[in-house]
Amino acid sequence: MEIILALALIFILLFVVTAFVSLFLKVPYVPTKKRVIQEIIKQSDLKKGQMFFDLGCGDGRMLIEAEKSKQVNPIGYEIAPLVYLSAIIRKLLSRSKAKIKFKNFFKEDLGKADVIFCYLMPAELAKLAKKIKKECKKGTRVISNTFHIQGLKPIKTIPKNEKTKIPTLYFYKI
Ligand SMILES: C[S@@+](CC[C@H](N)C(=O)[O-])C[C@H]1O[C@@H](n2cnc3c(N)ncnc32)[C@H](O)[C@@H]1O
Numbered sequence: 001m002e003i004i005l006a007l008a009l010i011f012i013l014l015f016v017v018t019a020f021v022s023l024f025l026k027v028p029y030v031p032t033k034k035r036v037i038q039e040i041i042k043q044s045d046l047k048k049g050q051m052f053f054d055l056g057c058g059d060g061r062m063l064i065e066a067e068k069s070k071q072v073n074p075i076g077y078e079i080a081p082l083v084y085l086s087a088i089i090r091k092l093l094s095r096s097k098a099k100i101k102f103k104n105f106f107k108e109d110l111g112k113a114d115v116i117f118c119y120l121m122p123a124e125l126a127k128l129a130k131k132i133k134k135e136c137k138k139g140t141r142v143i144s145n146t147f148h149i150q151g152l153k154p155i156k157t158i159p160k161n162e163k164t165k166i167p168t169l170y171f172y173k174i
Helices: 002-025 034-044 061-070 081-093 122-135
Strands: 051-055 073-077 099-101 115-118 141-145 154-158 169-173
Touching: 002 081, 034 061, 034 141, 034 154, 034 169, 051 061, 061 073, 061 081, 081 099, 115 122
Parallel strands: 051 073, 051 115, 073 099, 115 141
Antiparallel strands: 141 169, 154 169
């Protein structure tokens, strides 16, 4: 009984911290849908062994799908505790080798990335563009779900499809 109570308290604490972090960062946890992930993978020309980053990786679904279908090396950053925990559980259940870090990606070096995926809000994306231009090597590709990254010029845009519910997808090359 005491263990159940302790677990419930830990869960509530993590929930409150997660809500606070999401509110503070103004980037809520909204997972990319499976069919959207499939479309992104189809459009991305991912290659085996590439370093594939998801900045704000949520429950790690994008990383794990890319790893399974294209054998990339996935690295994700997630700052909301409960969401991070769900990524670790997903990684373990799917026996993925993804590295999932409980860190603020703005404080991490992005220099090793070959491909960066993000599903963030426009204000964070504009800030991220400056970081990407400073740290990423030439040829790094960046994919953004739904929102254009102000400060980068897309090489390809897949327009929103009302029928399939695939949102606008933006592709960039540094
Ligand atoms: C809209 S969700 C997208 C989740 C995942 N990328 C997906 O597409 O399914 C954005 C995630 O980014 C996380 N996040 C926002 N800012 C972050 C930061 N600076 N460092 C790490 N994670 C961040 C949020 O906690 C949230 O889980």
